[in-house]
Every structure is written in C-alpha cells, then in structure tokens.
Amino acid sequence: MRELDYVRASDVEEAVALVSGDPDARYLGGGTNLVDHLKLGIARPARLVDVGRLGLDGVEEQDGPDGRVLHVGANVRNSDLAAHPVVRSAFPVLSRALLSGASGQLRHQASTGGNLLQRTRCVYFQDVTTPCNKREPGSGCSAVGGYGRQDAVLGASEHCVATHPSDMAVAMAALDAVVVVRGRQGERRVPVRELHRLPGDRPDLDTTLEHGDLVTGVELPFTDAARCSTYLKVRDRASYAFALVSVAAALELDGDVVRDVRIAWGGVAHKPWRATAAEEALTGRAVDEDAVRAAVDAELAAARTTDQTAYKLPMLRGATTRTLLRLAGKDPS
Amino acid sequence: MSTRTSTTPVTPRSMGTRLDRVDGPEKVTGRATYAVESAAHDTGDPLHVWLVQSTVAKGEVERLDPAAALAHPGVVAVLDHTSAMRLADTDDGELAILQDPRVHFRGQVVALVLAETSEAAREGAALVEVSYREEPHEAELREDNATYRPETVNPAMDTDTEDGDVDAALAGAAVLVEQTYRTPHEHNNPMEPHATVARWAQDGTSGEVLDLVDSTQGVHGVAQTVGPVLGLEATQVRVRAPYVGGGFGSKGQPHAHVVAAALAAHAVRPRPVRLAVTRQQMFALTGYRTATISHVRLGADADGRLVGLEHRVQEQTSAVKEFAEQTASPSRMMYAAPARRTSHRLAVLDVAVPSWMRAPGEMPGMFAGEVAMDELALACGLDPVELRLRNEPDLDPETGKPFDVRRLPDCLRRGAERFGWADRPREPRSRRVGDWWVGTGVAAATYPAMKMPGNEARVTALGGGRYGVAIGCVDIGTGARTVLTQIAADALGVDPGAVDLEVADTRLPSASVAGGSSGTSSWGSTVVAAAQRFREEHGPDPAAGAEVTASAAKSPAETETANHSFGAVFCEARVNRWTGEVRVPRLLGVYSVGRVLNPVTARSQLVGGLVMGLSAALFEESWRDPRTGHVVTQDLASYHVAAHADVLDVDAEWLEESDEAFTPMGSRGIGEIGIVGTAAAVANATHHATGVRVRELPLTPDRFLS
C-alpha cells in the first residue's frame, strides 16, 4: 500500500477544490470498497479526502424541480436509509435492495454516495496480476474467455464484460432517482440512469462523472408505482453474496391493466439495466405469466450470452415474472 | 525413554460429560494468541516478511530487480534464488523454494521482502520487478489428460483394486447405473490464515537453532519435515502452536511459507521475522482438494443386490510434487458387491500442490458413490434406505476381516425415524410449497478409524493431588485440550481440575498430527497408557516429582478387524421454481463413532462437518483459469462458503456405543465423518425435489434452470 495523505474536508466547497485540483486525490466515503482497493493495489491515490463530515446526512422531503422528492444525503449510511420509515413505506424496493446487500457491518459503514460509485467485483479487475482494461486501459480483458459466471449479458463490449455490483443503484434506476452532483462548475442533476455508462471502448470509466465531481445526494421522486415496488435478488447463498441477477420493479395498475411499470435489472450489465422494452410491452396489458415472459423476452432480444452466462436469461425470466405477479397481487404459486 | 504399554479400558467419569472448553475463557476474552500475534519473539524486534509470487505458471525467473523495493522506506532486504540460504534437501518440490529460477506453478514463491512494518513489506513486494522466460503450461484437468497411474494413493493405498469379474457381473446385471460425477477444486479456508514467526538462534547451547511459532496441526511434524530441509536435526527445531484457528488439513503439513519464514529469519539472524499468509495467497500456497471425476458403474439384481461395482477416478496432481487423493477408497469397503474394481489416474499439471482437506478421499468419493446409489434405488424401484440395507456386507469387502463395529443400518433406521422419512413420496417432483419444490434425500457416511504411530505422553505428580500431563499435540480448535484433560483425569482417577495439561510444543513428548480423525484416539490412548503405567509404578499416592513417560501398545482391533465409523445423513432441500436457488431447511446426521467423550465438542465437530458438507454441496468451487493456472476466485467474496443464513436446522445425533477394542476410552474419531456423504444427501434431495439430477458440485441455481 502506497503511503498517502488523509484530509477530512469540512465543507462541500473545500472537498471539491481538494479533489478536482489534484488528479491523485480521491473521495473517501465509508471506505468499504476503496480501502480494499488500496490494499489490493487497484487504486493508488496520493491523497484521500474524507467526505464523511460535510453535513450530507439528512433524509428529507423536498420540492424538486419536477415535484415532491425524498432527498437523501450522500453520507447517509445504507443501514439508516433502509430503515427510514418514509423509504420503507414510499420506496420499499430501495429498502429491500439495501437490505439484500453485503452484511450488517458493511451496511452500517457504507454510504449512499459510495454505494453508487462502488466498482465492479470482476475477479480479474480485483487482481492486479491479471490484464484488465478497466484497471489498466489497453491491457486486455481477462474475463473474455475466462471466469465468466458473473459477466454481463446486455450492453457489454469486447473490451469489458463486467457487471455493476450495487443492489441499491438498481432500485434507484427503477425509481428514476436523480443524483445531485457538485463539481467545479457548481451543482447539477444527473438521472441515475445516466450516471453509470456502458463500457464501449472506455471501460476504465464507470460513470459519466468527472474527476472531482462530488455526489452530495440523491432525489427520489414520490410516485404511485414506487409505493408498490419490491426487489428480488437471486444469489447462490442466502445472504452475503452479490446478485447473479436481480429485479427491481414498481407497478401501478389501472384495474387489471398496467398504467405504469418500472423494471430494472442488476447483475446483467455494466450499469443497472432499465428494461424499457419490457416496460413498454407490459404497459396497457394485464399482468400474467405469459405477458411478463413475453415482455422479458422482448428486452432480452439484444442479450449476448456465453456457456457461463446463458443461465441468466431463464433466471431473469423467472425472477421478473415472480416479482411482477406478486406486485400485481397474483400469488404466483 | 518411554515404554510401550498395553492399556485397559478406562471407566468413564468425566469422559462423556459436558466439560466446558478449558481454553474457552482465553478465547472469548481475546487472550489466546495465535501464531502471528505471538509475543514469543517480540523482544527480538521482529521484521515482517511478504511473499512475492510468480505470475506465470511455468518457466524461469529471467530477471529479478529488487532496487525499487529496497529503495522503499522500511524495506530491509529482498531474498531470491540467488541470495537465499541453500537448503540441505530439495526433494520436496513444494518446500524447495528460492533455490533455482524454475517456476512450477502460478503463485509460487519467487522472492521474499523483509521490512520493518507489514505495510512496507507489502509495498516492497509490489515493487519487486520480475521478468520470466515463460514456457507452455497445462493447468486443466480433463478426462483425456488424467492418465498417469501413481504407484500408490494416499496415505499408502493401492492405486487400483480388482476382485471378481466385474465386466461379466455388470453385463449380467438386471439393473445398471453408469454415470460420471464431478467435484471441483475446494480450498480449506480455515478462519485463521497460515502464519509463522521464526527466529534463528546462532548459538546452539540448548541444541536448538530454529525457533518457530506456527499455525499448524502438528508441531513435531513441522520440525521433522523442515528440519532436514534446512539441514537441521528435528531436535534443533523448536515449534510451538499454542492456539490454532482451524486447519481442515491445510495445516497438516508445513507448506512453502514455513520454509520462507525460516529462510528470512536465517538471513537476518538473530532477528526474528513474522510472516502472515494472506487469504488470497492461501489459494496458491497452502493446499486444496483436487477436483475429481468419478466414473461409476453399479450393477444390481432385480432385488437391488449389487452384483458388480466399478469406481474409476480421474483427478490431478502437481508436477512439482505428487499428491494422489484416495477418492475411490470408500467404494472398496462400503457395500457387498462380489465383483469390484477401483482405480485412480492423475493429470500431472503445472499447478499449485494439492493437499489434505477434511476427509480426503471419502468426501469426493462418497459424493459419487452415494449419488449413484440414489440413482440405483430409483432404477430398482426401491427406497434408498432399503437399498443400502440390502447391500450390507457381513465382512469388510476390502480386507475380508470382520468389522470392528458396523452400525450403518442402525444409523439409517434411527435417522429415518427422526427425520420422518416414512412420509416421503417415492416420486420426484411431487411436492411444492409456495415458490419452492421440496424434496428429501439420504446418503451414507463412513470414515476409517485410525491411530497414528509416534506418540508419547508424560505424567508427573505435582504434589497435593495434582498431576501434570504433557503431550506435544495441537488443539486446532477442536477441543483436544478439553477432551485430553477428561481422558487423563479418568485414567488417573482424579477430577479434571487436578490435571495440568501441556500441549503444542516440540519440547514436550512427541505427538502425531491433528488429522485423519486420529488425534483423540492416538493421543488419548497414549495418555491412558502413561497414566495407567504411572499408577502401576507409583500407586495412588505418588511422591511429588514421580514421573512416567509411555506410549501405547497397539490395541487388538488395530490388527484383527476393519475399523470404520459410519453415519447416515438426511436432508430436506428446496429449489426455487423461478430462480433455481437451492436452500436446505433441514439436515440431520446420525453417527456411530464409538464413545462420545464430550458432547459439546463432539457436536461442534459433527455439526461443523455437516455444515462444511452443505457448503461444498451448494457453493464451494475454486475456479482455476486454465490460461494462467491461477485460481481466480481467491477471496471469500468469490469463493463462497455457507453463511449463517444458509445454516438452518442442522443437527447431529450419535448412537450409544463404546468401542473399547479400538481405544481404552471407547472412542473412534469424529473429526471428518460429518462432511462425508453430506453433499450426496443434498444432491439426492434436490433431485427428489425437482426431478433434475445434478452430478456435479456445487449445486448452484443455474443447474436447475433450463
């Protein structure tokens, strides 16, 4: 581990100035991802700027530009956010997604901003002795032709087939959350669906943020669909495992017919994957097993699988069907 | 000098009772120090050692440049094959590190960095520049490359066996099951990673040159192995292992890091060094269970009686050191088939050295054999419990000897009763509860009862009715300290509180490894021998200072009978109809293991074995990338072991029993049998739940989705 400076910023302006002015500086949230990276040699910053004491700890209802939102400060811990009464009642998908992630200790430590910006768990990315385009641009992608059980089936490129590991971000994608960012140019709002990017030929870039951009919070718009929402995570063991695939879904019915549906998938792409083709296929229809399967297949038309990832398609079909039938109040069993 | 002493059965007083762990308070209050925390060498201001590992699977180190590492603040030295001490014996390819530029597997130790802090050592290791002349390698086990026939398989068994005309028997069988079963590489992953603290004392006044505190399953074994490698007599190596956080076989013999610590300590003698292996490094350096491919053929008559049995195993060893797992061994003694054939063939690969892992041989072998028996039961239209009962042998099929105790039928019947087996629908895929297909499965378990040679114990009267009992064995967390205290107390006829037990130091009388489920049998019999001899020589009221050192003579069972423990594992599995996820709400093992000496520590072993078997059934797999020879799932986030949420109703029960023909305590050994058969019971239950037969571990959700 390289020796480094540690600075605790006292306000947002100072934090942004410290990091944007120094290409070797990084923000430190709860540290549950970044500190591992320091030990493993994946990240070698010269300076860490701790953003844990910037006053970004509130969860408050506000009027946003497009209506009422719940504003979540970037430093709110995953466990606090999951337990928040408004989150539990108005955004159950988010609470469930958070609780399905990591372990109790990690959730107490992990921050909202850090969770959004955690990096892939691709085993080659995490091992500096193997080539990886994300870690070392141009060195090659070891995952192609290698261990691929966790790899992407949508939106991957020949340069990178990694998946984004966050459960929380999948729920936020389904909720059309907006990330509030402070950069050198001041504050801007980035829809969470536009925060993470597909790898293309620049897998080293996880997000559309620039160096020095600080996440200060996330806004969750109140909707009827969000109230009727849930998260299903499929994994090998019953807890403490990253998703093989996951489904975040929110549903508003008009009688029997879908008025508004949001579906986001985890474990399938370099970013939380909003299944818009599936949403379109379902809108205006009744929710039944055949309709959901057809909708999922519409989304998966673009999927590319290998021997190791082929299982993700039937798993997505099953998980999505089960989730939507439950939300529609139809006991699937 | 010790005398070989015949023992008489010990009347149980403390044995069989729930004595609390004698080292419990130290452990729960954090006062128990594990190897890397040991203060033994603190006064010598220890340096920290970090291992530099090869990044190619085969070839030679071309150039190793330590300059950048040496320039890093805190780094004191870099050792490589040009600068490390020459070893006296390089026959053991795993231990012969830093002697030449050859690279035999990816992750091999190619240099050591010594520094004032652990952080500086680690950074120094990252700064050592190594270039290699790479050669083509082979790192993948396949059916077409596992063709090498070893001379023997572990520990010294026949590679192949054949009794009767197997082909004719199978050709004439009314029912035939012919299938291939696979188990993956598995890594032991004890809670405490391997670590060694070493100090090389130049003056040899006490006759000791190298002083080690090591995380090992046997201190004498370490001294006997690394002594000659370093050119020392075993007596010149002192090894201590006061507390060990698990081993599961991976600490059964010293691996390269112990030699690395010794070489580092030699370079800076008399300054001590501290070497902690990281979790990731364990995946290359501290052993693992080989993957196995089992080709099984079972032939039976119309009533389900086996007429022929074949178990051909393919597995791997490493080019640098041979290790031949005895995977087919349980098929040699399990069931009464008149014609039987077993064989082992290995792929010799450019990979890290396989080693012992809990129930080597039995664990993968019984997965294959017991899933095959389940398939045979279905093919014969028989209940799987009944099929096993019909194939009970009268004599051990392998040796022709009578069994010492063989109570598999009792285990099956008792387990079936407690589990509620009678209500089970015969047809697979006949029960669904909500999102889950529900099924049950059974498998048999077995493990040989063993005693190891090379044990001595010393009993000393301390005065005031107290006794010192000393034997150099290691308590790796199993509770050996506690159980040996109970055995010594009963053998001496005193309260456990009157016994001061000393263990885990080569200065104490010699002890065999904590492995092969042989520890309590071997050490306990020895302690009994010493105690009984002590009473013979010194009577009930000995003078303070009276002392006897003794070893135990063989018991009659060791030569006259075939000695094995048995068990039956019952499992309920649920498979999610939407996602393929597998969960195990119920797991029960019923065992015949001789007398249980302490129900608390025994339960930990048996339930722990069941949990480890469950973990292997559902999750564990080390994925070696054939392109690099590297295990890429090298941490506990990608190498999954069972989490708490996976371990629901897991229980173990044992039959009332005392095997005094085998040991004077009546016990037989319990450390490994819990993992045996468990994965088969889970696989059989998932088949019963879904109708999908999975013949390869682990049983991950993808295997149940079509």
Ligand SMILES: Cc1cc2nc3c(=O)[nH]c(=O)nc-3n(C[C@H](O)[C@H](O)[C@H](O)COP(=O)(O)OP(=O)(O)OC[C@H]3O[C@@H](n4cnc5c(N)ncnc54)[C@H](O)[C@@H]3O)c2cc1C
């Ligand atoms: C064993 C283990 C299991 C896990 N399992 C799961 C799981 O099942 N599901 C899941 O979703 N996650 C899982 N995680 C990941 C965990 O959720 C993340 O590590 C955590 O959310 C990161 O938050 P943090 O605050 O600790 O981030 P940090 O480690 O502090 O930071 C992560 C990144 O975000 C940057 N950053 C932090 N805060 C800000 C900010 N305000 N603005 C801009 N940049 C910032 C940092 O510079 C860094 O690059 C697991 C982690 C571990 C170690």
Ligand code: SF4
């Ligand atoms: S998939 Fe992406 S992260 Fe993984 S090795 Fe390839 S480039 Fe690196």
